[in-house]
Amino acid sequence: MKGVVFTQFLEFVAGRFGEDTVDDIIEACALPSGGAYTSVGTYSHEEMHALTGALAARCGLPAADLVRDFGHHLAGSFERGYPDFFRRSGSYFDFLASVEEHIHVEVRKLYPDAELPAFTVVERSAKRMVMDYRSPRRLGALAEGLLRGSARHFGVEATVLAQPQGEHAIRFIIETR
Ligand code: HEM
Known part of the structure; x- marks a missing residue:
């Protein structure tokens, strides 16, 4: 999946839950990319599922609602x-x-x-x-x-x-x- 989707996702998380949450979910996921996305890069869509799962666990909301x-x-x-x-x-x-x-x-x-x-x-x-x-x-x-x-x-x-x-x-x- 293109990095633009990830950079937009992290922007969404920062805006709604704060920068600390962005740092925490990246850390919790141990991502192959390390969470350093560039908009033209390409990353596994599994990283998106990992990040949304970690966010769901952290805020107690269903992952599907967050996505x-x-x-x-x-x-x-x-x-x-x-x-x-x-x-x-x-x-x-x-x-x-x-x-x-x-x-x-x-x-x-x-x-x-x-x-x-x-x-x-x-x-x-x-x-x-x-x-x-x-x-x-x-x-x-x-x-x-x-x-x-x-x-x-x-x-x-x-x-x-x-x-x-x-x-x-x-x-x-x-x-x-
Ligand atoms: C200006 C409008 C749009 C642009 C520029 C755009 C662009 C993109 C880009 C860049 C990706 C990522 C491709 C990748 O990950 O490799 C993507 C994926 C996707 N787009 Fe669009 N899109 C637009 C509108 C829409 C709309 C309106 C829908 C909903 C009906 C949609 C549904 C999706 C979905 C669900 C994916 C995720 C990939 C997947 O499900 O397999 N897009 N789009």
């Missing part, structure tokens, strides 16, 4: 860092469809070693979209947070329901008001 909240935070960082990806979409659902068709395609051009999930739009109408997520990296909670967090840019309120489909896939039912 989802991080996804929400990451949507805000992407909005600031890559405004064109948001601007080119006329609507929230156009944007979500563009993650697979355009955004992650561009991400792969930028980082040929990126490990990206696959999204399939199963159903789409004015206020409801069904999208399947598939990835061996088990980061569905991150996807859920990104789905929720990116709604804000388009001025819509979205509810996102996650239905696990086996170990490596999740069906997301997204409804807007």
